[in-house]
Amino acid sequence: MQSVDAVDWDELSELYRIAPLGTKSADWLRTAYANSMFKCIAFDCAKVVAAGRAVADGVDCSYLCDIVVHPAYQGRGLGKRLVQELIGLSAGHRKILLYAVPGREPFYETFGFRRMKTAMAIFSDPRRAAEDGYTDDAGAEADV
Structure with missing residues (x-):
């Protein structure tokens, strides 16, 4: 490295x-x-x-x-x-x-x-995050 x-x-x-x-x-x-x-x-x-x-x-x-x-x-x-x-x-x-x-x-x-039970995120593109498998759903609108 x-x-x-x-x-x-x-x-x-x-x-x-x-x-x-x-x-x-x-x-x-x-x-x-x-x-x-x-x-x-x-x-x-x-x-x-x-x-x-x-x-x-x-x-x-x-x-x-x-x-x-x-x-x-x-x-x-x-x-x-x-x-x-x-x-x-x-x-x-x-x-x-x-x-x-x-x-x-x-x-x-x-x-x-280990998996966390409470981890959360705000993604600039929530739909993409859902499509890529990072979140369970796309949510409403991008918050960032």
Whole structure:
């Protein structure tokens, strides 16, 4: 895992698209990673093959997000190592949170993550969140 200093943000944007974890522009990713307390990037030579970050406050809550592994590199333990690294960096926080792509929950359970009964979210596109399986219904209108 290396620093974000060597990241080609356009390449990382393409990685999220092909993973597939949605469309995230290079500028969006640069800002998101810059504003995250912890970040991990894995390279094969100079090519970004895995990445993830955690938004954290240093004491109470660390939220793991945007964890991605290139499809050609999946199944090699990179995702596991990335999550372990982010959990390690988040040590000392009272809680470590994430929300998984629907269907990937069993992977995260192997690290000790458990379903929450009261987790809630406001999505900028509630219909899309429902279509993608993140919420039970689309709700009324976007609140953000």
